[in-house]
Amino acid sequence: MAKRKASILVIDDEESVRRSLERILSFEGYQVECASNGPLGVNMALQDEPDLILLDIKMPKMDGLEALQTLVNQGTKAPVIMISGHGTVQTAVEATKLGAFDFLEKPLDRDRLLLVVRNAVERSDLLQENRELKQEVAKRFQMVGSDASLDQLKDRIDRVAKTHATVLITGESGTGKELVARRIHEQSGRTGRFVQVNCAAIPQDLIESELFGHIKGAFTGAVENQPGKFQLADKGTIFLDEIGDMSLKTQAKVLRVLQENEVEPVGAGKTVAVDVRVVAATNKHLEQMIEAGEFREDLYYRLNVVPLHSVPLSQRRGDIPALVRHFAHQFASENNLPPQTISDSVMRQLSSRTYRGNIRELKNLVERVLILGEAYALGDDSPKSPSSEMALDHYETLKEFKEDTEKRFLLAKLKQFEGNISKTAESIQTPRSNLYKKLEHYDIVVERDIVD
Numbered sequence: 001m002a003k004r005k006a007s008i009l010v011i012d013d014e015e016s017v018r019r020s021l022e023r024i025l026s027f028e029g030y031q032v033e034c035a036s037n038g039p040l041g042v043n044m045a046l047q048d049e050p051d052l053i054l055l056d057i058k059m060p061k062m063d064g065l066e067a068l069q070t071l072v073n074q075g076t077k078a079p080v081i082m083i084s085g086h087g088t089v090q091t092a093v094e095a096t097k098l099g100a101f102d103f104l105e106k107p108l109d110r111d112r113l114l115l116v117v118r119n120a121v122e123r124s125d126l127l128q129e130n131r132e133l134k135q136e137v138a139k140r141f142q143m144v145g146s147d148a149s150l151d152q153l154k155d156r157i158d159r160v161a162k163t164h165a166t167v168l169i170t171g172e173s174g175t176g177k178e179l180v181a182r183r184i185h186e187q188s189g190r191t192g193r194f195v196q197v198n199c200a201a202i203p204q205d206l207i208e209s210e211l212f213g214h215i216k217g218a219f220t221g222a223v224e225n226q227p228g229k230f231q232l233a234d235k236g237t238i239f240l241d242e243i244g245d246m247s248l249k250t251q252a253k254v255l256r257v258l259q260e261n262e263v264e265p266v267g268a269g270k271t272v273a274v275d276v277r278v279v280a281a282t283n284k285h286l287e288q289m290i291e292a293g294e295f296r297e298d299l300y301y302r303l304n305v306v307p308l309h310s311v312p313l314s315q316r317r318g319d320i321p322a323l324v325r326h327f328a329h330q331f332a333s334e335n336n337l338p339p340q341t342i343s344d345s346v347m348r349q350l351s352s353r354t355y356r357g358n359i360r361e362l363k364n365l366v367e368r369v370l371i372l373g374e375a376y377a378l379g380d381d382s383p384k385s386p387s388s389e390m391a392l393d394h395y396e397t398l399k400e401f402k403e404d405t406e407k408r409f410l411l412a413k414l415k416q417f418e419g420n421i422s423k424t425a426e427s428i429q430t431p432r433s434n435l436y437k438k439l440e441h442y443d444i445v446v447e448r449d450i451v452d
């Protein structure tokens with residue numbers, strides 16, 4: 001592993017030992033720091049977070065075992081290698097039970113020292129990578145918010161994830177159904193892949209081949225054997241998104257997969273066993289579709305073993321500020337930008353809007369604010385009654401109110417006249433020069449800001 005050389009903290013009361021360890025390890029390219037007693041060493045370990053700690057057992061003040069205990073209690077992540085002098089080997093063995101990685105005996109053997117150090121560093125790197133991966137996954141599938149409905153949803157996900165039960169997620173567009181499905185897979189411990197199928201996006205005549213695969217020559221264009229999504233999701237999870245858009249014929253075939261745990265590739269004439277966890281989602285009312293004869297009732301009951309519902313944002317408006325901060329943070333880290341702050345005025349405006357596109361719309365809006373600035377992003381002319389209390393709630397000062405209203409008025413008029421300054425100026429009865437001044441003041445760029 002050609003990596004950055006690890007940092008090592010040596011804690012030993014004997015100066016000669018410290019010096020020889022420092023010499024040998026520095027020569028190998030490690031960065032070495034030394035501490036001459038237990039308390040100092042523990043402090044340095046907690047402050048500097050070295051990659052590895054070498055810890056003498058027999059020291060005055062605080063002995064190695066006590067120091068180890070403190071480090072473990074404080075959650076130190078670095079592996080600790082104990083250094084045992086004559087007569088303390090038994091203690092060293094005990095130390096490994098307490099969490100020490102390994103031990104070395106004095107007099108120190110150079111080769112054994114380097115071997116043990118190398119092993120420990122490798123292990124430390126692995127643990128670090130593992131922690132980072134876990135954090136990344138946790139962040140990606142984080143469900144932000146403290147509304148009771150969300151707690152309940154998370155709780156249900158936790159309960160159902162480890163089972164093989166089929167899950168049906170319902171909820172309006174943009175409420176996080178896909179996030180729920182991914183989280184279920186992430187927590188399921190299933191070793192296979194998460195395979196998403198958007199049933200609405202695949203043409204009906206191709207959907208069977210997409211789902212179940214086909215063999216070479218099954219139809220024109222089938223030049224190779226091809227596995228379907230169910231096979232790709234073997235030992236994993238298949239996410240049937242927009243299940244309400246599936247034709248009755250395909251519904252019948254999916255039902256069969258759920259019953260038999262096997263698929264029949266198009267043209268194969270025989271079945272293949274699969275072990276797939278099915279999660280489906282829809283923003284349609286399947287019960288109504290059943291009554292209308294558009295959705296199979298038997299499939300509905302098969303899918304709906306565990307129903308999960310993600311509530312619309314309008315029913316959990318209290319979560320908006322936390323979501324805004326989350327998306328601002330996410331946007332900054334995805335684009336390598338410094339932390340982004342959201343002004344109080346923007347937060348007020350975002351908190352009082354309605355979001356028919358739910359969380360997705362809110363997320364897009366936050367990104368727009370961060371890219372374009374508050375003025376462009378929020379100064380739109382979405383229909384709202386000008387005197388509604390909601391709208392007035394956004395403003396604290398008269399100036400803020402006047403400017404914001406004026407700006408929105410100008411944007412709307414400019415749009416109406418397709419950016420033509422003369423016509424706009426004439427219509428609102430102000431000199432062109434004044435209109436230009438206003439545009440400059442509000443940072444409005446005609447071509448860019450008035451297009452939809």
Ligand SMILES: Nc1ncnc2c1ncn2[C@@H]1O[C@H](COP(=O)(O)OP(=O)(O)OP(=O)(O)O)[C@@H](O)[C@H]1O
Pocket residue numbers: 142143144145171172173174175176177178179180283323326359360363
């Ligand atoms: N509670 C939440 N916390 C953080 N982000 C969320 C939350 N819920 C949804 N999101 C984010 O909102 C966006 C929309 O969510 P998602 O795609 O899961 O919605 P959906 O219900 O599948 O929508 P559609 O029906 O339109 O497919 C995604 O970027 C998702 O990560």
Ligand SMILES: [Mg+2]
Pocket residue numbers: 177178241
């Ligand atoms: Mg979706």
